Amino acid sequence: MFRQFRAAVADALETALADAGYPTDDLGIEEPPDDVDATLASSVAFRLAAEAGAPPPQVAAELAEAIDPEPVTYLARVDTQGPYLNFYTDGTYLTDTVDAAATDETFGTLPDRGESVVVEHTSANPTGPIHVGRARNPIVGDAVANTLSYAGYDVARHYYVNDAGRQMAVFTWAYETFDEGDLPEPERDGDDYDLVRYYRAGNAYLDPDDDSWASTAAEREAAEAEIEAIMEGLEAGDEATYERVTAVVDTVLGGMRETLDRLPVSFDEFVKETRFMRDGSVDDVVERLQALEEAVYEEDAWQLDLHEHGIDKNFVFLRENDTSLYTTRDVAHHEWKFDEFDRAVTVIGEDHELTFRQLDTTLELLGNDTDRLEQVFYSWVNLPGGEGMSTREGTGVDLDDLLDEAVDRARAEVERRLDDRQRDDELDETDVERIAEQVGVGAVRFDVVAKQPTKTITFEWDRALDFEAQSAPYVQYVHARCCGIADEARAAGVEPATTPDPDLLDTPEERALVREIARLPAVIEEAADELEPHRVASYVRRFAETFNAFYRECPVLSADEDRAAARLALVLAARTTVANALDVLGVAAPESM
Known part of the structure; x- marks a missing residue:
């Protein structure tokens, strides 16, 4: 009812302005002050005072006189208070509002817009439990998706799974290398809490400054060779390598989903980045990127020089060993979104703003309509000191x-x-x-x-x-x-x-x-x-x-x-x-x- 009333008032005010010879580009419609019992107000008289050669209250009074409430939906009367026009609703507005909200459980939803939107959010790397600092992503992302759905859009909720980067190669190698007896007890029940111990152990083992495992340089070199082989196996489409990584990814992701279910936050699809490596999309993107004028081979990697596009940092898309990067695969991912949906919204941490500027520019250079891509950036959630939260050493607060x-x-x-x-x-x-x-x-x-x-x-x-x-x-x-x-x-x-x-x-x-x-x-x-x-x-x-x-x-x-x-x-x-x-x-x- 409010939307209908606002539209009707706008039409009536625009007609009154046009009839009086005033411009109609800014109607100044807004909410009235709390002490005014009207439903809408307009400050348009302020804008017109100079052109009319009259004080705003006089202009407002002339406009109020020119508006006939009778044909205007839900309008009972128009009056003025100083320079403001105030618009009051009639009894039908009250009756229709109460009837609609009291009898329709979907009250608040808007008509179908015939437009599809994919909302990607959370997308935390499947390397362990979700930290409280990142809690804003699923909460805001889910609310964005809900809002769009209520507003009449056909919404798909996606979680983009990083299952192809170095982190997952390290995780897979560590899971296959360490024994349960070598690890501390899990912090709590859950597959993500269970397997994260392997990931932490693997990173400690590979760190020459971490003496908890006392690994030698030769041992670390051998481990790095195995990790590199996993990454190359994924890039080459090796089925056995894919299955090894998937076993780890899906197990950890299952535990993370249990946490998200508590919020509750659900997804329509978990889209894995290896999908775009396995179907040839990444190879196609690399070939097209290499053909761009901005493409350069520097520091043992293929990159896009984006300085002329206002971005100082190059966009690296292919390593010297012909393995792609997360960003390369994300280009393929977003082109897939454009094929499947009318709009794409990503909820992402503010530390990724530069990455998304690079992504937007790269997608545009490849001929995509980046007006269809929107980002919602969020900052972090902190806990103040002395709040009584138990913080486990080395893990923070999950x-x-x-x-x-x-x-x-x-x-x-x-x-x-x-x-x-x-x-x-x-x-x-x-x-x-x-x-x-x-x-x-x-x-x-x-x-x-x-x-x-x-x-x-x-x-x-x-x-x-x-x-x-x-x-x-x-x-x-x-x-x-x-x-x-x-x-x-x-x-x-x-x-x-x-x-x-x-x-x-x-x-x-x-x-x-x-x-x-x-x-x-x-x-x-x-x-x-x-x-x-x-x-x-x-x-x-x-x-x-x-x-x-x-x-x-x-x-x-x-x-x-x-x-x-x-x-x-x-x-x-x-x-x-x-x-x-x-x-x-x-x-x-x-x-x-």
Whole structure:
């Protein structure tokens, strides 16, 4: 409804401007101040004052007079406050909004755009558990994919698996070389925690400055020869070598997927880079790159000199032994994306910005439309000192550690609140565990996705798990309250109004809640257009404040029969709205807390 109203207001204002001989390129439509009970406002009079030779309030008044509300969808009236035009909605807007959100569980989703988008995110090298510093990638990536899906795009979620580089060759060699008895105990259960011990041992063995294995130069040289053979075997398409590496990669990746499932984050496809080596795509890319004017052979490698394209660092794409690099294979990967999808979005750490500038330029030189490729860069997640996290020597803090701690702290808070209430109908242990998981994991996800990706996050427990502040539990509580009211109404035999009378929802708190409900589709659309899911987090925080004001001032079941039915419909509309906004962010919406 908000999107329809905004479009109708824009058309009416544009017509009024054109009729008055004013330019229509900037309508200045925006949200009104909090103390103005309108749905939209326009600051266009500021821009026109000089041209009109009149003060902005006079220009605004002339435009308001020129707009007839009657044919404008949902428009009740137009008035002015100083230089601003204010646009007010009618009762049909309220009724349609409440009906739509209360009866349609998909409220907030936009029509199918007929456009496919692949979102690649996480794509952590399968060398061990996911570190907390990289936790932002799956959380932001999943939210970006959710936002685009809600906005009407056909979204595919991909994890690009690095299964061909030196790291995986080292890992494979180490796994086949060391014995279980040579390694320390795993830090915790999980295939990634089990196998990462081999990877760490292999790197220590190859490091001449690491005396934990006391390897000789001759032993290291022999190991390097075996590692090089693995890399060359992959490049040559040797099936036996591929199977050896795949056995390690798939095992580690399976453990990493168990961690991602906890968030939860899922993928439609795990795309392996060896795919593009085995099908000839990489050879084709190398041949085409060598034919470019920018191609040079320097320092025993084929490279692209990109200085004339504003990039100081060369793009290396082929080693002297004719083995490709990750970046070369990624060119083939992205050309495959362009063949399969209309758009490609990659969520990636800010330390890869230069690499992606090189990639964009290289793809363009090869004749690709790089306007179809977009990146969302993110900064890191830090933990402050003294936060009570157990850090294992030499490994830092893994995402599993963070999630364990979040659930433990959420459980303690839930149990404390139950004790404070001293209720007879306390939740059982299953309920407590469910809520602790939903709140704990939700706190991590919400706190991460609520910030602009380029800003570094310092994760703080007190803020993230605060039931009273604008955190995940604060917003989740709104959904639980809506569910509680619905359950009580059902028990009392109260039915929601199917077409609520606007006159029965006439308090400022009710009208404000309707306005916020109506905005959800527009917020999702804007978040998708800008690839900024944190806009949805900002919206849902404001929504929670608005609902809580309604909850305090507008009792449902104690109202008279007709008003109770109208307010119940509004509560059901609010429940759908907050549930779907949280779903965009990947945060659970508990039915009880």
